[in-house]
Amino acid sequence: MTTAAAGPLLVVDGISVRFGALLALHQVSLEIGRGEIVAIIGPNGAGKTTLLNVISGFYHPYEGRIAFAGRERTHLAPPDVAALGIARTFQNVALFKGMSVLDNIMTGRLLKMRGSFLLDALWWGPAKRQELANRAFVERIIDFLEIQAIRKTPAGRLPYGLQKRVELARALAAEPELLLLDEPMAGMNVEEKEDMCRFILDVHGEFGTTIALIEHDMGVVMDLSDRVAVLDYGRKIADGTPDQVRKDQAVLDAYLGAIHE
Amino acid sequence: MDATERRADTFPKLVRLNAERTPRKVAIREKDYGIWQSYTWRDYYEQSRLIALGLASFGFARGDKVAIVGDNRPQLYWAVMATQALGGVPVPIYQDSIEKELAYIADHAEARFAIVEDQEQVDKLLHVRAQCPRLEQVIYDDARGMRDYTDPCLTSLEALQERGRGFGAAHPGHFEAELDKGEADDTAIICYTSGTTGTPKGAMLSHRNLMATGRNAARAEGLGPDEEILSYLPMAWVGDHVFSYVQSIIVGFAANCPESAATVLSDLKEIGPTYFFAPPRIWESILTSVLVRIDDCAWPKRMLVRACLDLGQAIERCRLEGRPVPLWRRLLYPIGGALVYAPLRDNLGMRRVRCAYTAGEAIGPEIFLFFRALGINVKQLYGMTEASVFVTIQKDGDVRLDTVGTPVPEVEVQIAEDGEVLYRSPGIFQGYYKNPEATRQTVADGWLHSGDAGFLDARGHLKIIDRARDVTRLADGTIFPPKYLENKLKFSPYVKEAVCIGQDRPFVTALVNIDLTAVGNWAERRGIAYTSYTDLSQKAEVYDLVRGEIERVNRSLEEDEQLKTAQIRRFLILHKELDPDDEEITRTRKVRRGHVARKYAALIDALYGDGDRAQVEAQVTYEDGRTGVIRADVRIEDVVGVLAR
Numbered sequence: 092m093t094t095a096a097a098g099p100l101l102v103v104d105g106i107s108v109r110f111g112a113l114l115a116l117h118q119v120s121l122e123i124g125r126g127e128i129v130a131i132i133g134p135n136g137a138g139k140t141t142l143l144n145v146i147s148g149f150y151h152p153y154e155g156r157i158a159f160a161g162r163e164r165t166h167l168a169p170p171d172v173a174a175l176g177i178a179r180t181f182q183n184v185a186l187f188k189g190m191s192v193l194d195n196i197m198t199g200r201l202l203k204m205r206g207s208f209l210l211d212a213l214w215w216g217p218a219k220r221q222e223l224a225n226r227a228f229v230e231r232i233i234d235f236l237e238i239q240a241i242r243k244t245p246a247g248r249l250p251y252g253l254q255k256r257v258e259l260a261r262a263l264a265a266e267p268e269l270l271l272l273d274e275p276m277a278g279m280n281v282e283e284k285e286d287m288c289r290f291i292l293d294v295h296g297e298f299g300t301t302i303a304l305i306e307h308d309m310g311v312v313m314d315l316s317d318r319v320a321v322l323d324y325g326r327k328i329a330d331g332t333p334d335q336v337r338k339d340q341a342v343l344d345a346y347l348g349a350i351h352e
Numbered sequence: 353m354d355a356t357e358r359r360a361d362t363f364p365k366l367v368r369l370n371a372e373r374t375p376r377k378v379a380i381r382e383k384d385y386g387i388w389q390s391y392t393w394r395d396y397y398e399q400s401r402l403i404a405l406g407l408a409s410f411g412f413a414r415g416d417k418v419a420i421v422g423d424n425r426p427q428l429y430w431a432v433m434a435t436q437a438l439g440g441v442p443v444p445i446y447q448d449s450i451e452k453e454l455a456y457i458a459d460h461a462e463a464r465f466a467i468v469e470d471q472e473q474v475d476k477l478l479h480v481r482a483q484c485p486r487l488e489q490v491i492y493d494d495a496r497g498m499r500d501y502t503d504p505c506l507t508s509l510e511a512l513q514e515r516g517r518g519f520g521a522a523h524p525g526h527f528e529a530e531l532d533k534g535e536a537d538d539t540a541i542i543c544y545t546s547g548t549t550g551t552p553k554g555a556m557l558s559h560r561n562l563m564a565t566g567r568n569a570a571r572a573e574g575l576g577p578d579e580e581i582l583s584y585l586p587m588a589w590v591g592d593h594v595f596s597y598v599q600s601i602i603v604g605f606a607a608n609c610p611e612s613a614a615t616v617l618s619d620l621k622e623i624g625p626t627y628f629f630a631p632p633r634i635w636e637s638i639l640t641s642v643l644v645r646i647d648d649c650a651w652p653k654r655m656l657v658r659a660c661l662d663l664g665q666a667i668e669r670c671r672l673e674g675r676p677v678p679l680w681r682r683l684l685y686p687i688g689g690a691l692v693y694a695p696l697r698d699n700l701g702m703r704r705v706r707c708a709y710t711a712g713e714a715i716g717p718e719i720f721l722f723f724r725a726l727g728i729n730v731k732q733l734y735g736m737t738e739a740s741v742f743v744t745i746q747k748d749g750d751v752r753l754d755t756v757g758t759p760v761p762e763v764e765v766q767i768a769e770d771g772e773v774l775y776r777s778p779g780i781f782q783g784y785y786k787n788p789e790a791t792r793q794t795v796a797d798g799w800l801h802s803g804d805a806g807f808l809d810a811r812g813h814l815k816i817i818d819r820a821r822d823v824t825r826l827a828d829g830t831i832f833p834p835k836y837l838e839n840k841l842k843f844s845p846y847v848k849e850a851v852c853i854g855q856d857r858p859f860v861t862a863l864v865n866i867d868l869t870a871v872g873n874w875a876e877r878r879g880i881a882y883t884s885y886t887d888l889s890q891k892a893e894v895y896d897l898v899r900g901e902i903e904r905v906n907r908s909l910e911e912d913e914q915l916k917t918a919q920i921r922r923f924l925i926l927h928k929e930l931d932p933d934d935e936e937i938t939r940t941r942k943v944r945r946g947h948v949a950r951k952y953a954a955l956i957d958a959l960y961g962d963g964d965r966a967q968v969e970a971q972v973t974y975e976d977g978r979t980g981v982i983r984a985d986v987r988i989e990d991v992v993g994v995l996a997r
Binding site for chain 2: 151233234235240242293296297
């Protein structure tokens with residue numbers, strides 16, 4: 092999958108994160124190639140979400156560096172990271188509950204809008220053209236994720252599985268190069284999970300988006316990912332294809348519980 | 353109708369005429385990307401032409417069959433026309449068919465091409481290709497998810513049209529020449545009827561059949577080119593074909609394809625159709641959605657709405673039965689109109705409806721009355737695939753509760769000695785494809801045997817009692833019309849489907865399917881927790897709820913001298929929904945009694961036994977065709993009061 096010539100899309104090199112006395116991540120390195128689907132797994136508290144938060148600029152590491160698309164960007168703030176082409180969804184759905192699905196997804200386009208307050212208020216000229224173009228793009232995503240029927244429904248009224256899908260839609264609206272999904276299938280039933288898997292694969296196939304996801308459902312992880320990285324107590328203990336990871340002794344110990352010295 | 357129009361004796365010729373005479377008039381719309389995308393008659397003709405030329409580039413021969421599978425899409429209607437233009441026969445297939453059914457029809461119809469909507473249908477066809485040796489090319493419209501498919505038999509519709517463009521340039525005049533070869537008596541379509549018994553049969557209808565009946569009915573209703581209809585019923589059903597294709601082309605009005613199956617009700621509101629068609633199950637589900645919302649209102653509003661609806665129904669009942677309406681009710685009516693009927697009509701998207709039909713099977717009188725009372729001109733239509741739909745229609749101002757109206761022009765109706773309805777019309781089909789035996793059983797001396805029992809009343813209105821073979825008798829010899837009881841039960845928002853049993857039995861019993869939305873909503877408001885359909889269906893409270901509904905039906909039967917004995921004495925609620933995938937109901941949702949009786953024989957025996965529980969093991973078919981077994985413990989309850997009598 093990886094195109095060697097272009098180099099990896101994301102390089103995380105030896106980063107460590109500390110919350111007070113707690114070492115959440117310790118010298119973790121990870122490379123994600125263009126067009127890959129990489130799963131990050133590990134027991135609870137292993138540091139998966141922290142890693143995602145570091146990549147999206149929410150936390151900053153005290154050592155190590157991060158490069159995205161060949162550019163060093165260890166200390167950017169979240170909006171700047173988003174502008175670079177990284178979008179994410181959250182473990183606990185973070186939608187604007189009172190807003191319609193359509194408006195929620197439109198917020199994902201905000202980065203692409205260059206507005207002037209006056210023109211926007213008058214809905215005139217370039218402001219109007221821009222809004223229409225963005226709406227057209229959003230409609231393509233709505234069609235793609237098959238959520239036409241809930242376009243005008245307030246997000247808070249939707250069942251959980253659909254809210255997750257709307258969150259994915261909002262992330263896609265930013266046209267990301269790298270999509271970070273934090274437990275996209277948590278709390279879903281089998282059917283919703285199958286749908287979500289199909290959508291993730293379709294996003295990957297149709298838009299060529301690189302995807303990093305955290306997931307607990309091993310069946311899903313093994314089916315979806317090209318590569319799996321395993322974290323345990325803030326350290327990366329394995330990294331390889333699903334088959335390699337499945338047989339890895341350190342991973343088995345971490346999950347099944349081995350005696351730690 | 354002028355001479356040119358008379359010469360246009362096939363649908364492609366008529367489309368060409370429409371494209372010449374009203375090139376800029378909208379022929380078909382589809383809601384896509386949130387916007388109603390319009391196509392004019394010129395687009396209709398041009399797009400169909402490219403599809404046809406694309407098919408021709410694959411060596412399409414006259415008489416070839418083309419399977420068409422998918423939701424209502426302009427592209428698929430164009431595919432129908434393209435096939436007809438080349439002298440081929442389109443064979444639309446229900447889009448929710450499981451692989452087995454799809455394979456049976458595609459093979460039986462000897463389809464050489466298939467034009468389908470999306471990946472879902474492609475997957476099904478690729479799976480069963482071994483059983484359809486004649487199938488050569490599968491053309492799909494929506495390319496989504498198809499990027500990794502490399503099978504050489506697959507072509508996208510876009511690529512097909514591109515090939516068509518090239519083929520057209522190399523063979524100028526080919527399409528027009530093929531189109532002109534078409535004749536009125538060519539088979540225009542083969543509609544496979546799902547049938548409540550046995551394997552599907554392919555009814556062949558000619559251009560002449562469809563054009564004559566479509567035109568007669570349009571004239572009788574005074575349809576004009578400005579009508580709008582919503583094309584949301586399966587394309588494989590002859591009803592959709594006649595309304596969205598045949599009549600749209602004959603009259604020149606616009607067909608509107610909804611965005612997806614889930615958005616039909618909101619699309620209905622946006623389009624505001626003037627001509628609307630729905631089988632009873634759709635009317636039932638609209639009614640259920642209204643009743644559920646009324647239940648959610650605060651009590652003053654609920655009381656007001658209920659009172660207005662009751663008033664409207666009382667007035668409408670008087671009108672339909674030809675009795676005078678009391679003055680005080682007439683005075684109250686405008687108030688109900690302003691407060692309830694008009695806003696509700698608007699909310700349902702039926703404000704502009706001039707003419708609406710219910711057909712496909714009998715509608716419960718209460719459901720019919722409900723919509724009539726809102727001021728929606730719903731009329732009953734009696735028709736069959738084999739008659740190109742139209743047999744009788746209720747005329748405006750001559751609508752009755754219990755009849756299906758008078759014959760449309762050029763149709764003759766006659767009742768056989770055994771009570772079976774026979775008719776003769778220019779719409780009588782050419783026969784069942786590759787099944788002369790079944791054709792002979794259906795048509796004798798030009799008269800088509802409908803299989804329905806009925807009679808003509810003093811004013812020439814046809815009244816259908818039931819499927820002839822379904823009307824039976826209880827062990828004591830009294831009459832037992834199952835459909836009639838079931839429709840009464842289904843008026844309740846809580847009952848989705850019901851099967852009544854009683855032939856040669858001492859009394860009547862019922863298997864009931866609850867409506868998950870309505871009962872779920874009801875349970876939520878009462879704080880009754882449930883985990884699944886099966887769980888909900890077996891709650892004691894739900895049994896009480898359904899018993900109440902059955903008692904209501906029994907009370908109304910009590911009033912009828914003939915049907916007094918057909919009151920329901922025992923019932924059970926099924927642990928799963930009747931499903932076409934399990935062959936319990938047809939794709940148009942008619943109960944297949946034989947199958948149900950065989951499959952639930954243990955439950956039915958228990959209904960006539962003493963116990964209050966029964967074990968059931970039912971095989972279910974998942975959407976991908978795999979099967980599994982659901983086991984459940986089903987309660988059986990008596991309807992008190994009836995037993996005591």
